[in-house]
Amino acid sequence: MPSDFDTGLGKNPANHVPLTPIDFLARAASVYGDRLAIVHGPVRQNWRDTYARARRLASGLASLGVGKGDTVAALLPNTPAMVEAHFGVPMAGAVLNALNIRLDASNLIFMLRHGEARVLLADTEFADVARQIANEIPGLKVVAVLDALGPQDAPAFGETDYERLLASGDPEFAWQMPADEWDAIALNYTSGTTGDPKGVVYHHRGAAINAISNILEWDLPKHAVYLWTLPMFHCNGWCFPWTIAARAGVNVCLRKFEPKLVFDLMRDEGVTHYCAAPIVHTALVNAPLAWRDGVRGPVRGMVAGAPPPAAVLAQMEAMGFALTHVYGLTETYGPAAVCAEQDDWASLSQEDRATKKARQGVRYHLQTEVAVLDPDTMQPVASDGEEIGEIMFRGNICMKGYLKNEKATREAFAGGWFHTGDLGVCTPDGYVKIKDRSKDIIISGGENISSVEVEDAIYRHPAVLAVAVVAQPDVKWGETPCAFVELKDGASATADELIAHCRTLLAGFKVPKAVYFGPLPKTSTGKIQKFELRKKVKSDAAIDV
Template sequence: MTNGSSFTLANMLEANARNYADHPAWVFQGNTLTHGQYLDRGRRLASAWTKLGLIRQERVAVMSRNCLEICEVYAASEVGGFVTATVSFRFAPPEVVYVVNDSMPKIFVFEEEFADLIDGIRDSLETVEHFVCIGKAPAWATSYGDVIATGDADFWAQVANDDLCSLIYTSGTTGRPKGVMLTHGGKAACAESISALMMAGPADRILLMMPMFHVGAKDMSLGQSWRAGTVYLHRDFDPELILQTIQDEKITITHMAPTMVQMVLDHPRIDEFDLSSLRMIVYSAAAMPTALLRRGLDKLGNVFLQMYGQTEGSGIILPIEDHQPDAEERYRRRLQSIGIPFPGVQVRLVNDDGQDCAIDEPGEILLRGPIMMKGYWNKSDATLETLRDGWLHTGDMGKFDDDGYIYLVDRKKDMIVSGGENIYSREVEEAIYQHDAVANAAVIGVPDEKWGEAVRAVVQLRVGASVGEAELIAHCRTLIAGYKCPKSIVFADDLPKLASGKINKLAIRKEHGRP
């Protein structure tokens, strides 16, 4: 592993361009960038940034849907020693102002479709000196194409292992987004680990459609690039286009959130496509409901590999060989787990007193290893709290089984305390998902005069399916203790989701968290 070495992402791009210059690195909407071209354009853009006054470790903010240009912005920082600060294109104007001002970039790259939004907040962006537009630029911005044309392909910069390469903002599930400082050494170690776990090589073709401003898609692309493979990039999530691309381009690996896997499996034409080239679906962002995972195994075979982590750091995986629904009970139970630690990553589960938990005792998941964040940008108190004692405190609750497998039970802040009993929303959601009518579910606590908190489920039904509140609660009583079952159920047409594909419980609490 690269841990402790001086290997950087710049070294990775240089090696790919040297050894696989004509091999495709990126394919997007019929346009291809070879590994040689990708390094060339990354260097030209880094050179152009220096001509605009950017110096080592200063930030470039980028707000864009998936396209080749956002990948080039990343590459320019990686070879130039700059820092890419990502801005969600789903943000409202006040959220964009907050993230841009927090990351303090000199340059703000954005897509043409967001020009009106940015024009309305330009005067509030305190540090931005240059606005660069992908597409047709407004009068107050410079065209991305014109900027990169000013750069020199022979640009070179000294990049260190401990340098920041990106500043990626958290989903904001527990409050305002925090900028996660990610280093070259950490991301190189991450790329190496993911590449090994995917068993990726130059012949592999990975399909990505989750947003590149998020750590999930970015890390998957790094894992593929580690061995000079090819990334096929989609602009948005489109289930039919995914199926068509897997068939036509002989995709071998893809990466989706469980909600996306469900929509692909539910597509009415799925059986019309040849998906035989697909050997692996990496799923992350949230643990997959067991009922959905079994559907996927029945339809696609043993192709699923789960990775668990956060923007702050990854570290747990359920190996593909553990997805054995017909094996003995101890192995079938593993379908509900998030797996075992990555090579080189240590995991602890601790109680509120900081003591290690016994088998089957829920505790907070702590991670330590080379692929963790350096800290939170401009938030020393939050950094000290999250990285205390040398461990990344994830805020997720899990438990070990006798074999050392870890089971995710809840977010620490999502645990419901009702009548003195701890109720983990994940366990309740698993029960709800086992009803055939349920497409998506989120369990939250709501104030209750008698019990302190009561369990409420917010449920989205599958198209054409129906089930009533009483029937669904009765279903849950056959699977979990009565005190854990929902006391009320709200049916919704859709559940709000974060960019990562996770169900947005913060939004659900705001809408449905009243008694």
């Protein structure tokens, strides 16, 4: 029999509204409309105007035929237009596909075709590749975005430009809440161990929940001043475009990372928070001391990927910076676990505290669970810091799945958990720590690199018989790809030759930084033993730096 607590107590519009981060912008505009929302060179834009511009964008996109479920792609650096796209695109009922601006045209074309993008917003810096894309994808509507700090003399391209599109739109556009919070809000492509990237689909509920979790993990104050050192194309900037709107904070945009410019903006704009890959934090601590003069602390940073070494943590503390180590994947909207610091860590030595902070940690506030499980039995491993299993997540901060790839989606969610492919341990105090990566993904400067993609490029050289690519520790980037190559009998090739060959086929950050020659270790069945190669270059050190 139904409980009295269910009888006549169903959902209705008065007590149940789908969660969406779009509404964070509407509230910021209504409550704090006059407060600063975006800073970018000469641009100083408040929340009321940002809301109006997002509504204009939604209206303009609708006039281009964009509607519910359509994909709108963005090839943009961290600019005001990119902030606005995170709201204006879903306001039109569409799905935002923020593209990695470091990728070459062939990768971008694959993503745009696979995601069936209707519109591409492209910064003038990428005019040449935008024209190439338009030639390859007939029917794609290209909108040129002229940024205040971007190239001003790029030849005209696209059907219209961004400001003209906004001028044609309605600042009072009656955008609609999603009919279902499960509706898609974003599409992000991630490298896998196969050649083609997979399209990770986010829903409105997950985006809103992770945005709020960011606030809870950081105790993010109202009107925080956030510097965009993290690319907004990466997991939608870990959901921070929506997070900052929820706190009516300030988005300090940054087209390109330059340490001096970062310190100048921190000083001039009173930056309080920023997120970045380890390479950015390392660059800041190694910058000339004079550049830091006048920076008012405390400044709080988030770091993901490989945590910085103890020396960097100490230097950052001396600078008045405090780092929070988080962990996640594209499939978990960016960070979904945090190395939550305990009060008693303050009394530890710098080395011991750094060791504690290097762990991937515990679940985000609004994530249901992170655990280390035996992938065969799906049972937890011992909490002894020794028994290795696979790190898995479950909860609201997990993707809908992979676009047009039901098989990969089923495999990723097998047993009711999201399988990260990362191998780790659980410590006695319940913290997760990565020990190895089972997917052969190399994380260089915060960017994922598929070892298989790099291997495929090297295999295309006529002198190569066999190749294996693994991570090699790198002081600047955390880790970089290196290649072990076995040449064909009678063939010859130098390391410089193979690296130059790769540059013709791969984005620059994917090119191996070192090539080693000789017979590759193999099993009796001919499978290359990558773990032996990782030992040679101390790949584990790239994870634990």
